[in-house]
Amino acid sequence: MRNIKLTIEYDGRRYLGWQRLGDSDKTIQGKIEGVLKQITEEDIEIIGSGRTDSGAHARGQVANFKTASTMPLDEMQLLLNRYLPRDIIIKELEEVHERFHARYNAEGKKYSYYVWNAVIPSAFEGYHTYYYPQELDMDKLQAACERLVGTHDYIGFSSLKKSKKSTVRTVSEIVVERKGSILHFAFVGEGFLYNMVRIMMGTILDVAAGKIPLETIDEVFANKVRANAGATAPALGLFLDEVYYPAEQK
Template sequence: MRNIKLLIEYDGTNFCGWQRQNNGRTIQEEIEKALEKVLKRPVKIHGSGRTDTGVHALGQVASFKANITVPMDKIPLALNSLLPEDISVKGASEVEEDFHARYSAKGKKYIYQIYNGPLRSPLLRNYAYFVAHPLDLNRMQEAAQYFLGSHDFKGFMASGSCVQDTVRTLYKLDVYFHENLIKIEVEGNGFLYNMVRIISGTLVEVGKEKILPTEMQKIIASGIRESAGPTAPAQGLYLAEVFY
């Protein structure tokens, strides 16, 4: 039995997210179906975490165990020939027996993209959040600093989540212009449900001057979901990298 780690890119637009479900096309199901064709038996894969409907991945990681004789460097092409066009396996490697894509993850990097301009961009409609109101990048950058370090991010979690420990550590939260986009790049040891989208939605409120950067500390400390900004839409979010 070998333990295999896959690196996966996908366009989340036409998926009902990562996790297999009864109704709706999911990334997990497509990959499991392709693996079953290669291995001639059902295989269950474990993702580093779920992504929601419309969320993209540049570097999702999944792992599975199988008796597989195909050389590792042949796996991506073999799977891609069976996968739909909106998923691509970008790498495969054999890992230690106890490696698990989710439980072994030490951290993650997400990128959130905002298209800020007076008129919407058709080419970016599925790949960035369109904000027509001019955003003040300096204010967003100032506000971002308050998120760094370890905090109880309870107020930045989708209501209804039932995680016990809501303390997470962010190592990086950069906000910058890149070509015609504002990018929010976040790295941390873990993320609560919708956390990056709520942080992004809150930074957009700061950019619109509806929230002062200096209010961040109080908003985070409050632990109240309603104090933070709205959840920014799914299509701007990319799971960029998983750290092990």
């Protein structure tokens, strides 16, 4: 059996997220598996590096699947991109070691989040940015980003009610860049909890807009209460940019 690694780009607006749902064909995983079954004549299950929310996007989602097909990878990629919807693109196919697992071998991820920060919304950018018209204090915004970096228990910045597994994560950097009305945030870490990037993003904006004090971040780390953090930013501004693997498993 061959083990095939996929790098995938998609616009998530029309979909209910990454994970296949039994009662819907509106998922990224489901669409790709359907086309793979069509071209390989096998029941294929693809393993993603993680789930993306309904409406969220990806430039570098990674997945893998096992197949007995001997079809050349360039032909497989061509057929996948021919039959998949135009908002799902297979950027790369690579045959990898049989033990490669897109989820369990991942050692880090990079997400981007885009905010349209102006009084007047944009007719074009509105599909992939969060319209946030409030005036922002950039010093407070930067301070909030810095407070959220480090190794902490992030359960208060997630939608998890509780977890049997550790909710301690390391966020190595949160970088913000402004170009005109667009704020681009880059989040890099070893892994992120359910809705963690979106809740951190909402908290950063609420601090910068003066809705909550900067000290709220420290309080949430201490008391682990989700309700004390900022709002959950919507999915439309979120992109999974890259998944990191050990060098020998890339």
